[in-house]
Amino acid sequence: MSKRTKTFISVGGIFAILAIAVFFFISAAGPKSQPATTAPPPKPVEFVNPTIDTIQSWDEYSGRFEASQRVDVRARVGGFIDRVHFRDGQIVKKGQVLYTIDQRPFQIEVDRAKADLLQARTALLQSENNFSRVENLKESGAVSLEEYDQREQAVSVARAQVQSMETRVRAAELELSWTQVKAPITGRISRDLVNAGNIVSGGNSNATVLTSIVATSPLYFYFSVPEDDYLRYARQAPGSGHSGSVPVRVELADENGFSHTGSVDFVNNEVNRSTGAMQFRATFKNDDGLLEPGLYGRAQFLSRPDYPATMIPDKAIGTNQTVKFVYTIGADSTVQVTPIEPGRLYKGSERIVTSGLAPDARVITSNLGAIAPGMKVAPRSTASSSTSPAPAAALK
Structure with missing residues (x-):
């Protein structure tokens, strides 16, 4: 085979290969049939209507x-503590003896005052006898007016002395009674701040605090x-x-x-x-x-007090920065965003809504993370709580 013939065959093979490549290129670049696309099915969601219940707001x-009462117990007279009559922390009754202060000095004072009273009463009796002797002699002139007046005045002085001694006896007996320090109120007593054998001061604002009592019922x-x-x-x-x-x-x-x-x-x-x-x-x-x-x-x-409150499940409420909202279902079964004003939580799962929610609103409670405003949904009603659906006239 001649050289010219070989060259011709080579060129023809190249053209054949190019023709086949062009054919496949045109076939690949040609129009393709697109598969038919179908819209995704609506997202199934559950919803509730607002409910109403008569509640109280706390x-x-x-x-x-x-x-309700608290008292610092102090002695009203000074002296040595002779005995403590309570246990720390016990309940004591009003008038119960808590401490006894050494009574002997005060008893002596009572005895002395009674003796002085007896002496004053004797002096009064003598003065009255002296006056009675001259009382009938005044008209006859057998006694001078000066003598009469002196004996009459002596009776008045003796009576005043008796009254003074009676007051002194009462004061001495009162101080003797104060040697028994009693509970001024009923309540729980604190610990003993001053033990037996110690000396305490009393009767003024600087008197020794012995203990304290607080009333336990009622309490404030x-x-x-x-x-x-x-x-x-x-x-x-x-x-x-x-x-x-x-x-x-x-x-x-x-x-x-x-x-x-x-x-x-x-x-x-x-x-x-x-x-x-x-x-x-x-x-x-x-x-x-x-x-x-x-x-x-x-x-x-x-x-x-009792008032009608509108409520929805708390889980249905979302937050966008400072705005609280719920997803509701529109008339065309699309998701809508409804801002609301929520109140306090009720019975753990229901949230009171004070404003923003229509009586017939359909509030979405499920698939909240899979829906968005404008999305078509397939709604299904559920009960939100034991309360009844709110009548339109009762919601505001």
Whole structure:
């Protein structure tokens, strides 16, 4: 085969290869059939309608218990402590003897005063006898007027002396009675601050403090209410805080529930200028002796009696910075964002809504993380709580 023939065959093979490549390129670049696309199915969600229930509104504050009475026990006379009649920390009754001060000096004073009284009464009797002898002689002139007046005045002086001695006896007996230091109130006594054998002073402001007693029933609970809350209470029920009719419930530090009930019996007469709060006081019975002065507690104050409240499940509420909202279902089954004003939690899972929610709103409670505004959903109704759906006329 000639050289020219070989060259021709090579060029022809190259052209054939190029033709095949162009064919496949055109086939690849040609129009392709697109698969048919279908819209995703609506996201299934559950919803509830707002419910309404008649409830009471309780506001919470913190405070501490204080004794309704507290007394520092002091001696009214000085002397040596002869005996202590109580155990530290026991409950004592009003009038119970707590201490006995050495009575001997005071008994001697009583005996001396009684002796002086007897002497004064004897002197009075003698003066009256002397006066009776001259009383009938005045008209006959057998006794001078000067003698008559002297004996009459002697009787008056003797009577005054008797009265003075009687007062002295009573004072001495009173001081003798003070040697028995008695409990001025019923309550729990503190520890013995002065043991037997010690000398104490008494009868003045610097008298020795022997111990203290606090009344344990009833107890007072003091708490402070902010100025705006106080004004709200005052407008709702003028004077009710002073009447002792407003209920208060207290929960102690280790408790889970407000089981201790009392009522407000005192509201201070001015707002504290430093804190801007009004001081309230509630009275609590303490028959079981559990409560003690100084205990911390959280109080619930009945701020609003029975009223209809709109509620939804708390889990349905979302937050966008400072705005609270819920997802609701529109008429076309699309998700909408509805801002609301939530109130306090009720029964652990329901949230009171004060405004922003229509009576017939359908509030989404499930798949909240998988939906967005404008998305189509497949709604399914569920019951939110044991309350009944809110009638349109009752919601505001």
